[in-house]
Amino acid sequence: MTGGTGLFVSFEGIDGSGKSTQARLLAEHLRCAGREVVLTREPGGSPGAEEIRTLVLQGDPERWSAETELLLFTAARRDHLERTIRPALARGATVICDRFADSTRMYQGLSRGDLRGAVDTLHRLMIGVEPDLTLLIDMDPEAALARAKARATAEERFEDFGLPLQQQMRAGFLALAAEFSDRFRIIDGNRPPEAVAQDVRAALQAQA
Numbered sequence: 267m268t269g270g271t272g273l274f275v276s277f278e279g280i281d282g283s284g285k286s287t288q289a290r291l292l293a294e295h296l297r298c299a300g301r302e303v304v305l306t307r308e309p310g311g312s313p314g315a316e317e318i319r320t321l322v323l324q325g326d327p328e329r330w331s332a333e334t335e336l337l338l339f340t341a342a343r344r345d346h347l348e349r350t351i352r353p354a355l356a357r358g359a360t361v362i363c364d365r366f367a368d369s370t371r372m373y374q375g376l377s378r379g380d381l382r383g384a385v386d387t388l389h390r391l392m393i394g395v396e397p398d399l400t401l402l403i404d405m406d407p408e409a410a411l412a413r414a415k416a417r418a419t420a421e422e423r424f425e426d427f428g429l430p431l432q433q434q435m436r437a438g439f440l441a442l443a444a445e446f447s448d449r450f451r452i453i454d455g456n457r458p459p460e461a462v463a464q465d466v467r468a469a470l471q472a473q474a
Contacts, residue, residue, distance in 0.1 A: 272355035274395070275470065276366040278442075279403035280435045282414030283455045284462065288403055289364045291463045292470065296360055304354040307364040308342065312349040315342035332379035339370050340388045347393060366397055368446075372438045399473045401466055402443050405455035407432035 275292070277285040286307070293305040309319040322330065322338050330338070343366075354361050367389050375385035411432045443450035451469040455462055 271358045273360045273399070273474075274351065274355060274363070274397045275360065276363045276368065276397040276400045277403060278365060278368045278400055278439060279405065279455065280407060280410050280432050280439065282410035282412070282432075283403040283405040284413075284459060285401075285403040285455075286364050287459055288401070288453075288455075288462055288466050289362050291459065292466055293362050295463070295467060296362075302354075302357075302359040304350065304359050304361045305364075306346070306350055306361065308346060308366055308369065309339055310342070311346040311351070311363070314345040314349075318342040318345075332374050332381055333384075336370065336374040336381060336385060336388065339374065340392055343367065343370075344392050347395060351395070363397070366400075367393060368400060368439070368442055371442060372435055376434070376438045396446075397449060399470065400443075400446070400450045401469060402439055402450055402452045403455040403462065404436070404440065404452050407436050409456070 277289045279285040289305060289307075293303045296303045308315070309322060310316045318338050318341060322335060322342075351361050351363070367385075370389075371382060371385050375382035408429060411429055440452070443452050451473075453462055453465045453469065
């Protein structure tokens with residue numbers, strides 16, 4: 267882990283699964299309980315990483331190769347780790363991150379090329395941190411894609427790859443949950459947000 271005294275929680279899932287909403291709801295719940303919470307996201311979470319986010323999430327879906335994306339995401343994650351995550355954990359805060367390295371294992375390591383070995387090597391060399399708990403919000407790919415496209419934001423690069431990518435990603439995330447079963451918990455996202463949030467809170471309580 268990080269060596270600090272805080273708790274590092276990540277949310278993962280396909281685009282439109284509701285993970286960002288659940289990350290926010292958990293942060294609000296913990297703050298109401300009196301805990302210091304740093305709610306952050308990837309790519310992003312620090313000034314330098316946010317600049318890289320703009321580069322990778324906007325524009326033509328084929329703008330970057332998978333190899334270039336991997337280097338950009340790793341650079342963003344390193345800056346995020348140095349400037350946001352580690353300092354927060356060192357002072358005992360709970361860090362809640364909307365996506366972390368597992369998304370890179372999926373998007374660049376699986377879906378856009380056979381780069382999983384390169385992803386893991388870069389992660390070991392430059393990041394070396396895994397969350398204490400990863401909450402996978404699992405949702406039907408077709409429904410999730412419709413929800414993601416309905417947001418109509420500028421950051422739709424991966425959504426623009428369409429339903430086949432969403433289906434592949436869902437299968438990949440479930441496989442990751444089995445591979446890293448010690449830290450992954452699968453939450454059914456095909457329900458109202460509050461019902462999902464209750465299961466999220468229960469998973470966190472069980473972790474503690």
